[in-house]
Amino acid sequence: MAELAAWPLLSILLALPVAGALLTALLRRAPWAQWIALGTATMTLLCALLIVAAFDRADPDFQLLDSADWVSGLGVRYLVGVDGLSLLFLPATALLFCGAIVAGWRVRAAASPLAPGLYFALLLLLEAATLGVFCALDSILFFFCWEFTLLPLYFLVSLWGTGAGRQAAAVRYFLVMLAGGVPLLFGLLALVFGQAAGGALAFDLPTLLATPLPESTQYLVFLLLLVGFGVKVPLVPLHTWLPSLAMGAPAAVTALLVGLKLGAYGLIRFAIPLAPIAARDLHWLLAGFGTVAILYGGVAALAQSNLRSILAYASLAHVGLVLLGLAAFSVSALQGVLLQLLNFSLSAGGSFLALAFLQRRTASTDISQLGGLLRSMPVLSGFFLLFGLAGIGLPGTSGFPGELLIIVAALHSHTGAGLAALFGMVLAAAGFLAPFRQAFFGPTCNPDVADADDLLPREVAVLLVPGLLILAIGVYPLPVLELIRPAAEAWVAALAGL
Amino acid sequence: MNEVLWAAQAGYPPLATLQWLPLAAAVLLMIMREDDLALVLGRLFAVAELVVAIDLYARIDVTRNVLQFAERLDVFAYHAAADGVSVLFILLTALLGVLLSFYGMARQQLTPVQLLSVLLLIESSQMVMLTTMNLLWFAAASAVQLALVAYLLWRWASAREENLALSRFLQYQLFGWCLFVAGAVVLVWSHADVLGGHWSFDLFELLQTPQIGKYQSVAFYLLFYGLAIRTPLFPLHGWLPNSAGYGLIAVGPVLLLGVKVGIYGMARFLLPLTAEAVMIWQSYVVAFAMVGVFFAAIMAFRQANLRRLMAFAVVSHTSLIVIGLFTLHPAGLQGALLLAVNFGLAITLMLLMVGYVYRRTGTTSLDRLGGLFDRVPFIAVAFLIGGLSLLGMPGTPGFDAVHLVLEAAIETFGALPTIATALGNVAAAGFLLWAFQRAFLAPRPRDLPAARIARTSPMEYFVGGATLLVLLAAGFYPEPWLQLTDTATQALAAYFQHG
Numbered sequence: 001m002a003e004l005a006a007w008p009l010l011s012i013l014l015a016l017p018v019a020g021a022l023l024t025a026l027l028r029r030a031p032w033a034q035w036i037a038l039g040t041a042t043m044t045l046l047c048a049l050l051i052v053a054a055f056d057r058a059d060p061d062f063q064l065l066d067s068a069d070w071v072s073g074l075g076v077r078y079l080v081g082v083d084g085l086s087l088l089f090l091p092a093t094a095l096l097f098c099g100a101i102v103a104g105w106r107v108r109a110a111a112s113p114l115a116p117g118l119y120f121a122l123l124l125l126l127e128a129a130t131l132g133v134f135c136a137l138d139s140i141l142f143f144f145c146w147e148f149t150l151l152p153l154y155f156l157v158s159l160w161g162t163g164a165g166r167q168a169a170a171v172r173y174f175l176v177m178l179a180g181g182v183p184l185l186f187g188l189l190a191l192v193f194g195q196a197a198g199g200a201l202a203f204d205l206p207t208l209l210a211t212p213l214p215e216s217t218q219y220l221v222f223l224l225l226l227v228g229f230g231v232k233v234p235l236v237p238l239h240t241w242l243p244s245l246a247m248g249a250p251a252a253v254t255a256l257l258v259g260l261k262l263g264a265y266g267l268i269r270f271a272i273p274l275a276p277i278a279a280r281d282l283h284w285l286l287a288g289f290g291t292v293a294i295l296y297g298g299v300a301a302l303a304q305s306n307l308r309s310i311l312a313y314a315s316l317a318h319v320g321l322v323l324l325g326l327a328a329f330s331v332s333a334l335q336g337v338l339l340q341l342l343n344f345s346l347s348a349g350g351s352f353l354a355l356a357f358l359q360r361r362t363a364s365t366d367i368s369q370l371g372g373l374l375r376s377m378p379v380l381s382g383f384f385l386l387f388g389l390a391g392i393g394l395p396g397t398s399g400f401p402g403e404l405l406i407i408v409a410a411l412h413s414h415t416g417a418g419l420a421a422l423f424g425m426v427l428a429a430a431g432f433l434a435p436f437r438q439a440f441f442g443p444t445c446n447p448d449v450a451d452a453d454d455l456l457p458r459e460v461a462v463l464l465v466p467g468l469l470i471l472a473i474g475v476y477p478l479p480v481l482e483l484i485r486p487a488a489e490a491w492v493a494a495l496a497g498l
Numbered sequence: 499m500n501e502v503l504w505a506a507q508a509g510y511p512p513l514a515t516l517q518w519l520p521l522a523a524a525v526l527l528m529i530m531r532e533d534d535l536a537l538v539l540g541r542l543f544a545v546a547e548l549v550v551a552i553d554l555y556a557r558i559d560v561t562r563n564v565l566q567f568a569e570r571l572d573v574f575a576y577h578a579a580a581d582g583v584s585v586l587f588i589l590l591t592a593l594l595g596v597l598l599s600f601y602g603m604a605r606q607q608l609t610p611v612q613l614l615s616v617l618l619l620i621e622s623s624q625m626v627m628l629t630t631m632n633l634l635w636f637a638a639a640s641a642v643q644l645a646l647v648a649y650l651l652w653r654w655a656s657a658r659e660e661n662l663a664l665s666r667f668l669q670y671q672l673f674g675w676c677l678f679v680a681g682a683v684v685l686v687w688s689h690a691d692v693l694g695g696h697w698s699f700d701l702f703e704l705l706q707t708p709q710i711g712k713y714q715s716v717a718f719y720l721l722f723y724g725l726a727i728r729t730p731l732f733p734l735h736g737w738l739p740n741s742a743g744y745g746l747i748a749v750g751p752v753l754l755l756g757v758k759v760g761i762y763g764m765a766r767f768l769l770p771l772t773a774e775a776v777m778i779w780q781s782y783v784v785a786f787a788m789v790g791v792f793f794a795a796i797m798a799f800r801q802a803n804l805r806r807l808m809a810f811a812v813v814s815h816t817s818l819i820v821i822g823l824f825t826l827h828p829a830g831l832q833g834a835l836l837l838a839v840n841f842g843l844a845i846t847l848m849l850l851m852v853g854y855v856y857r858r859t860g861t862t863s864l865d866r867l868g869g870l871f872d873r874v875p876f877i878a879v880a881f882l883i884g885g886l887s888l889l890g891m892p893g894t895p896g897f898d899a900v901h902l903v904l905e906a907a908i909e910t911f912g913a914l915p916t917i918a919t920a921l922g923n924v925a926a927a928g929f930l931l932w933a934f935q936r937a938f939l940a941p942r943p944r945d946l947p948a949a950r951i952a953r954t955s956p957m958e959y960f961v962g963g964a965t966l967l968v969l970l971a972a973g974f975y976p977e978p979w980l981q982l983t984d985t986a987t988q989a990l991a992a993y994f995q996h997g
Contacts, residue, residue: 071898073980118875140901144892151886154931158939159871167935175928178889182920186913189905220913 004054008066010080021124033117045094060490075201080135084487089134092345097127099462103252103356126152137205139188157249169248176241184228222278225271233263246312251356258315259349287327291417293320298427307365325406328413334488336405343398346466347390354384361452372444383463390470398473501568513578513629520622527615540614544599551592578629582986595621633682634699670737678724685717718775729760732790739809756846758838773993790817791922798929804862822903828991830906837899847884847965869942873951878938880962885930894973
């Protein structure tokens with residue numbers, strides 16, 4: 001694999017979707033555009049798998065580095081690389097995007113007078129930006145990709161969303177994220193200034209990690225970054241954009257938004273390791289936000305009447321659990337966190353993709369309009385159930401090992417919060433199973449539901465991959481955990497070494 | 499302050515060429531008849547001007563801390579020179595000249611050749627302002643330019659109520675101009691006192707004599723408010739919303755706002771000449787500017803017309819530029835000047851796109867627009883990217899510039915006021931997005947049938963695409979512009995470092 005590692009694989013990974021986006025935007029005729037988009041997404045997925053293959057499992061450091069001068073006057077560089085913490089996000093992202101593209105197959109032409117190629121071009125741009133967030137090792141490059149995700153999302157939601165509230169939801173999302181970008185940028189700037197202390201400014205993560213920050217600055221940096229990432233996570237008081245967006249966005253786009261937890265990644269990658277003293281001191285803040293999110297998300301999900309908003313609130317509870325795991329600062333908890341994030345990509349992403357397929361058939365995901373789905377669409381129902389069970393952490397699915405690791409660690413480090421998390425699991429189960437029963441069992445009252453066809457082969461193919469992965473990881477999570485271990489140990493050691 | 503004569507750097511006097519070329523073209527066009535040949539010729543001249551400007555950029559040595567391409571003619575007190583900052587503004591002016599010559603002369607336009615010749619005259623006066631080293635020349639060119647813009651607003655007016663806008667415009671600008679001249683006189687007079695009666699408006703000579711003490715604050719305020727009205731800066735922006743709401747769409751506002759000569763004037767004359775007073779009054783100016791960011795954002799939310807809304811967007815972001823300028827920090831100065839150029843280009847793009855919308859719909863009232871994205875997606879996207887550039891989205895030149903301004907502002911004023919300002923900037927993003935949604939994405943009103951909205955024409959693709967290309971290229975690769983302005987802004991910041 002050594003010769004493979006010498007290739008600029010990450011740059012290729014980032015360039016592929018950009019090139020595909022340009023191509024689809026130019027060739028806007030429907031049949032070609034979607035094939036090119038799918039081909040690009042598949043190649044990106046292959047490239048991501050190559051990266052996993054070329055990755056040296058024993059090395060906890062950043063690998064496959066690729067760099068170039070960008071704005072040398074400001075000390076900003078193009079620098080990408082992966083380590084064990086970010087590695088698995090790449091294939092997960094690429095996989096979800098493949099699904100989102102198939103979910104947008106052919107319907108887009110009917111739904112809107114706009115060129116369908118544009119839809120796929122925007123999706124691919126979003127993919128490039130999202131992958132960029134996971135690969136970027138320069139804080140300004142990271143911020144650049146972070147903010148750049150907004151633009152395609154804004155258009156995807158406002159132009160192809162569902163319901164009357166989609167435009168308001170798109171603007172709200174855009175503004176909330178921009179406002180969140182302010183503390184984020186300031187946090188990064190404060191960080192860089194704090195470390196430069198009169199010397200040359202360096203924005204790249206390896207340098208930033210190597211030079212410890214003065215303790216007083218750490219609190220400022222940590223809190224700013226926590227707010228900045230917290231908006232995206234979302235932390236509970238900052239979450240108001242999520243339900244409206246989950247209702248307004250196209251379901252496939254929601255799968256991406258909810259499935260890829262950029263905010264949590266930001267906390268793991270930037271906020272905690274760069275301000276370790278502050279993070280360790282303020283662990284109660286993370287645990288507190290986590291607990292509140294678990295309970296609030298669980299209860300709020302119970303009160304929803306639409307499958308999409310149920311899943312949106314459930315994802316709120318999911319990230320709550322992730323935060324709680326982070327607050328434990330232990331290797332097993334961090335492994336659990338990363339495994340859980342991966343699981344959410346598969347389960348929440350898969351659920352929303354299934355909902356996208358459902359929405360196309362029934363034109364609604366409101367429980368009152370559904371009922372008896374199991375009879376007309378058994379395969380879809382089966383997938384939805386599997387994803388839902390993985391979301392609530394049933395043993396045998398990929399949700400279980402991560403959740404177990406997190407809760408064990410949390411009971412150890414924050415006992416009260418751990419108990420609350422246990423209770424939250426019960427809430428989550430109720431929040432998923434009750435609406436599942438209402439929507440999928442029972443009498444069929446909506447003629448659309450009765451007439452609907454089950455999944456097409458291509459749709460089955462899209463759901464099958466995450467479904468199988470959920471089962472495989474659920475039964476045998478060890479390879480994934482081992483992949484994460486060296487980097488997780490280094491991460492925890494850096495925190496503990498203070 | 500030192501200079502290099504033009505003969506050492508080029509085979510021809512580039513600054514004089516920049517000033518005379520559009521003037522000659524304008525005279526030529528006035529003589530010619532209204533026909534297509536004259537239009538083509540006029541556009542060629544505009545392009546030639548851009549070529550000269552690019553040549554100037556290629557020849558300037560950005561590493562030397564001197565003013566270059568100097569030209570002197572003592573009889574008329576003519577003294578022109580350029581550094582990295584002026585070259586940046588000159589490039590922008592020449593680019594806007596080309597864009598406007600293609601945009602403004604649409605077929606349905608009244609007497610397009612005359613309009614083009616007035617545009618070229620205005621461009622010439624702009625070049626004088628950007629190259630001269632003499633306060634009096636600056637003031638004179640400014641007066642000529644304002645008179646020309648006023649003529650343009652009057653001659654190509656399309657409705658009666660515009661006379662009100664015009665008179666408001668004249669009142670404000672005349673007042674501002676008088677303040678500027680008065681400031682210049684106070685300044686030069688007190689210098690003359692020191693020098694024993696020798697009057698000179700030349701920047702070099704004024705900088706060589708020692709600082710003038712007690713009259714400096716007076717001179718600072720007169721010059722500052724004179725330029726602030728021109729810029730326009732809160733609370734002196736009263737002329738803008740009215741004149742932006744009426745008049746020939748896009749052309750007039752682009753001339754006034756595209757190139758921020760007010761900001762340039764501050765960097766070239768005000769900051770070095772009244773350095774002590776600037777340091778005394780720094781915090782007052784910045785406080786006003788911070789209020790301005792928010793005030794304009796709130797006012798923009800209350801507008802129902804796209805053009806008036808953009809006028810307030812200008813006031814809001816101009817305040818941000820002034821904050822950057824008055825950090826008096828090298829990074830802040832550089833950021834502010836880059837921001838001025840970026841905002842100029844971005845607002846130009848937006849105004850031109852609004853102009854295209856107006857040509858289709860006959861209105862810029864947000865209530866009567868909607869659903870344009872389906873018909874003219876290119877115009878919509880160009881408008882949006884212009885808007886994103888205004889708020890410093892990564893990938894646009896606004897990002898690096900805002901970034902520099904914020905860095906400097908944190909160091910100078912601390913984190914909290916800076917964060918507040920940045921949030922004000924996000925508020926500005928709010929109204930632009932809101933306007934974008936109303937005009938382009940919201941359902942189309944019934945009295946605006948889709949068939950009436952023509953598809954984007956090749957000329958529109960060209961004008962919008964060229965602007966977009968420049969904007970995005972500068973955004974993704976800002977290095978050349980940073981290098982161009984680096985030495986000059988360091989030199990400017992040096993005036994404030996001893997204190």
